[in-house]
Amino acid sequence: MPTSESELALELVDVTAGYGRLRVVHGVDLQVRRGECVALLGANGVGKTTLLRAVVGMATLSRGTVRLFGRDVSRWSTHEIARAGVAVVPEGRALIPELSVRDNLLLGTRVWNKRFRSQAVDDALEQIYQDFPILSERRLQSAGQMSGGQQQMLAIGRALVARPQVLILDEPSLGLAPRVVSEVFDRLHAVSATGVSVLVAEQNARAAMRVAGRSFVLTGGQIAPGPEPGTDLSDDLSTIYLGLGRDRPGLGRRESLS
Numbered sequence: 001m002p003t004s005e006s007e008l009a010l011e012l013v014d015v016t017a018g019y020g021r022l023r024v025v026h027g028v029d030l031q032v033r034r035g036e037c038v039a040l041l042g043a044n045g046v047g048k049t050t051l052l053r054a055v056v057g058m059a060t061l062s063r064g065t066v067r068l069f070g071r072d073v074s075r076w077s078t079h080e081i082a083r084a085g086v087a088v089v090p091e092g093r094a095l096i097p098e099l100s101v102r103d104n105l106l107l108g109t110r111v112w113n114k115r116f117r118s119q120a121v122d123d124a125l126e127q128i129y130q131d132f133p134i135l136s137e138r139r140l141q142s143a144g145q146m147s148g149g150q151q152q153m154l155a156i157g158r159a160l161v162a163r164p165q166v167l168i169l170d171e172p173s174l175g176l177a178p179r180v181v182s183e184v185f186d187r188l189h190a191v192s193a194t195g196v197s198v199l200v201a202e203q204n205a206r207a208a209m210r211v212a213g214r215s216f217v218l219t220g221g222q223i224a225p226g227p228e229p230g231t232d233l234s235d236d237l238s239t240i241y242l243g244l245g246r247d248r249p250g251l252g253r254r255e256s257l258s
C-alpha cells in the first residue's frame, strides 16, 4: 500500500551526495515512517555515513531532495535540521571523555532555544535518567571511565535529551560484544515504540534486523530494498552481500552495561 505523505517522517528522493565533486551515493530513494525503525545496511565503505551526513546537511547534496515531515530541508543547515527535530548518534559516539555523564547529556540540550532552558532541561535529564538507569547511577562519573556499551547508551541518551522526532545512528554496534549489541538494539526498539522514527546504519545486519521493521541495502553507492524482517541471514550470499559473518566484538567481549 502506498505511504501517505503525512505518515513519512523522513524522505529521500533521488539523492546524490558526496564531498565536493566526489559523488559517493547515487539516486537514493529512502523513506522512514513515523515511529518506524529502518536499517540502512551495507559493507564497510559503501557510503552509509555519507548518506546519513547528507540527511543532516553535512555532505554535499548534488541532486535530489530530503524531506522532513513533508518539508524540503535539502538546503537547511545542520543546526536548523537539529532544531527541526533530528538528532544524530555519530559513529564513534563523539562523547567528551573528560566530562561527566550529566555534562555530556547537557550538550544534547544545546539545540534548544535559550528560553527553554532550566526547568525544561532538568525535566529532560530526569526522563533520560528514568529510561537509562545506568546513566542515572553514573551521572557524576566521567564518560571516559565507562565501558563501551555504557558510552553508547550515553551517546543515545545525549541525542534523546533534545526530544527528537527522528533519531539517526551510525554503526551503534561498533566495538561492542554481542550481548551488549542486543541491549543497545533493544533500547532502539523501545525508542521507536514511543513514536520516534529511527534510521540506523549498520554493518551488523543480523543485529539491526532483529528490531528494524524495514531495511535498505547500499551497494556500490546505490540503494535497494533490504531483507524482510525474519529473513534467515545465515546463507553465504547474504554473508557476502551485507558484510555479515563478523560479529566484530572488538573491545571488551565480556563487557556489560552495569
Ligand SMILES: Nc1ncnc2c1ncn2[C@@H]1O[C@H](COP(=O)(O)OP(=O)(O)OP(=O)(O)O)[C@@H](O)[C@H]1O
Pocket: 019, 022, 024, 042, 043, 044, 045, 046, 047, 048, 049, 050, 051, 091, 171, 203
Ligand atoms: N570527508 C570525506 N571526504 C572525501 N571522501 C570521503 C569522506 N568521508 C568518506 N569519504 C569516502 O566516501 C566513501 C564512503 O565512505 P562512508 O564513510 O560513507 O562509508 P560507510 O559505508 O559509512 O563505511 P564505514 O562503515 O567504514 O563507516 C569512502 O570511499 C570514503 O573514502
